[in-house]
Amino acid sequence: MALEVKGLSVRVRDKVVLKGVSLSVRYGTVHAVMGPNGSGKSSLAYTIMGREGYEVMEGDILLDGESILGLETHERALRGIYLAMQDPPALPGVRFGTLVVAASNKRLGEAELTRVKDPSVIRSMRALASELGLAPELLQREVNVGFSGGERKRSELLQAALLKPKVVILDEPDSGLDVDGIKKVAEYIRRFREEGRAVMLITHYARLLKHVVPDEVTVLIGGEVVARGGAELAFAIEEKGYAIAKEWGMK
Amino acid sequence: MRQKYLELFRSLPFQHVADTPTVRHYTDWRVFEERLGLPHSETELEVPPQLSHIRPHVRLGLGASYVTREGVKVFGEPIEPMSTIEVADKMTAYHAASWRAGAHLELEGEFGNLYVISLGGEAYMGHHLTLKVRGGASGNVYFLDVLPDGRNLKTFFIEGAVEEKASVGIHLLSLHSPGSAAFTLGKFLIYDGAEVTSRSLVVGGKMSRVQLDYVVKGEGAKLKAFASSAGRSGTKTDFVLNSYNVGAYSEVIVAGRGAALDKGYLSLRGSAIVEESARQASSEIELQVIMLGEEARGFAVPVLEIHSGEVAKGNHSAGISHVAAEHLFYLSSRGLSRKEAERLMVSGILGFSGLAEELNLDPLELL
Structure with a gap:
């Protein structure tokens, strides 16, 4: 297992943003993390990357079976985790x-x-x-x-492709892109998977997932995992909205 | 003339209140005021080790020394000094009345790279240089404006004219030691069809006021000015880049980057003025300053004034920010420690103008 998140609860200042989240990403697979805005998807990415201010209250994050909680952000990056940010700064x-x-x-x-x-x-x-x-x-x-929105997204992908990380976390790589842009992003994600990397793909739309069929899907709402499944879960959400995710989880 | 300037110096006030109508002064004039009684220096600084690989063709210190070569004529005195500069403030009047060493340069044909160094001393040093680039000439002039540490003062003025269809680089490195005070002014007139690229890098002292005025007089004349600056802890730098489009179809681009470090102060500002005569001219000015450190202070103040009824383009933009957690997180997420991330940012800002690279300098060694 490349990346394992185990029972992770996180707060930012006084606000709890993740509650007991567990998931794992295997090498050579794409694991889609879905959820509406504010559901904790980016918080999960930032916590895995060790961003200051994201305080782990309980749980653990393992890379190749070893905890990385004690490592600083740059050390996690050098161990092989790469985060393509949703809105990278200038x-x-x-x-x-x-x-x-x-x-x-x-x-x-x-x-x-x-x-x-x-x-x-x-x-x-x-x-x-x-x-x-x-x-x-x-x-x-x-x-x-x-940089235009598209140039930012593509330049994040360029770095991911060049630096060859073990784990690629892509935080909404499709937002603001046109159809051709989305196809290009999808092509790169498929390439990462073929190269044996572990891909965590954060998105709140399933439109990208039409071009990259995920191996696993986890849905977060309110900082909690509410459903898990395969690609069919993503397409059910696309058709019926996030309400279906809770029913799915109960099933 | 010196007597007239001395009288002006005595009568003009320091601008204690404001440099601009918006009630703010960016230059700490008090530092200069405290040092105006300094005698003329009796020794000149050695060339600092960072610049020891450069062999200057003109050396201004206690006096002027120079070597000539093809395409370069050097005279031991400036020609008609102060003829293009208005004496409207106390420090300019002080310089006009007090400078001692100077030279005049005439450049023609393909004159290559020319290095001019102005060295400060232990007390006051004043240098004045005039420059004429003949029509059709091409090459680069590098002015190296350096000042040693101590309770000293230097004024260094450059007046330049770039004649028709010349294509030149006019560059300035101001390297002022942390305890020093310096007032550096460059004014350049650019005539028909001439093209000037100007790269500057300023690392200031206790108070450094560096001002570059570009008057783009000629029709179709072009200016590209790139600037970098850093305000180190305990220093204050006020770096001003002014451009004036006068000629029709003239084009100006001014872009600057600065970093205020620790407890340092940096203002990076400039006025881009498009005169009424500048039909179909374009002017763009973009200045950005970042602050590294809670107590760092930085200002980016671009002003665009358009007096012409028909301009091709006019843009101004400014950015000022503390190096935010998001900047550091982003760079850390690429594998850089916090210290490395900060060094990369500062190195990038100091390297932005391209001068450090042209002079083969490591920007971080200048801090």
Whole structure:
């Protein structure tokens, strides 16, 4: 098992955002985490990534059977967890290419961040950018400064493809994308699965799941798991709304 | 003339209250005021180790020394100093009355890369330089404005003219030690069809006021100005980038990035003014400052004034923010520790203008 979340309860300041959540993501599979807005999906992603302010009250998170709760965010990233954010921030001054080189150097154990350790990274970055329909100039631009919504999503995917993490968490990678954009995202998710990575796909629509049939589906509402199933659960939600998830859970 | 400037200096007030009508002063004039009684320096600073790999062609210190080469004529005195600068404030008048060492540069043809260094001293040092880039010339001029640590003061003025169809880079590195005070002013007139790229990097001292004024006079003249700056802990930097579109079809792009660190202060501001004569001109100014540290203070103040009835484009934007938890989380999620994330951001901001790369400098070694 790549990633296991066991009985996880989390609060942010005084608000409990996750209540006893358990799920697991296996290598070579896509696990969709669905739920309406405010159901705790992004909180789950942030907690797995170790974001400051997300306090684990009880439960555990295991990567390859080992707890990662004691690790800082960057240590979790270097162990092989990658989070593609729903709305990544703009970073004035930091060029996209520099960020990719720095992230790549860290994975190669290089202390120097901005000098290219592995020249193939640059070639791969350019090739992936072309494949994802990102202009070559974007690699020289500051991270997410003036990026369109689509460019942000695609640049998050580019990093996921380049850094080759064990676990890829994609937080609503389809929001704000047109049909072609969604197809491209789906193509990459399928590729991650084929490469044997564990994919946690967070979404509140099933439209992306028409292009990537998930192996497992977990539904969160109000910070709790209310239903589990396969792809059929996602399509039932698409047809009848989240009310069906509670009935499904009771069944 | 010196006597006239001295009288002006005595009569003009410091702007204790405000630099702008919006009742805010970004330069701490008191630091300058306290140092105006300093004598002229008797020694000049050595070239700092970060710049030791650069061989300057013109060296301004206690006096001026220079080497000439093809395409470059150097004279030991500026020609018609202060002819393009209005003496309307106390520090400008002080400089006009007090500077001692200077030079005039004339550049023509393909003159390559030219390095001019202005070195401060243990007390007051004033330098004045005039520059003429002849029509059709191409190359880069790098002004290195450095000041050692201590209770000192330097004024450094550059007046430049870029003639028709020249294509040049005019760049400024201001590296002022933390205890120093510096008032640096550059004013550049850009004529018909000339193209200027300007890269600047300012790391200020106890009080550094650095102002670059670009007057894009000629028809179809173009300016691209990129700026980087950092306000270190215990220092104050007021970096001003002003542009004036005067010529029809003139084009201006000004973009700056700055970081205020720890207890540092940085204001990055500029006015982009499109004059009435500038038909179909375009002007864009974009300034962003981030603050790293609870006690850091930063300002990004771009102003766009359009007096022409027909402009091709006019944009201004500003961004100012504390380095938020989300920035650090994002970089951490890519595998960088907090310290590495902060270094990457600062290095990126200082590298934004491109000058550090052109001078082969590690931006972080300048802090």
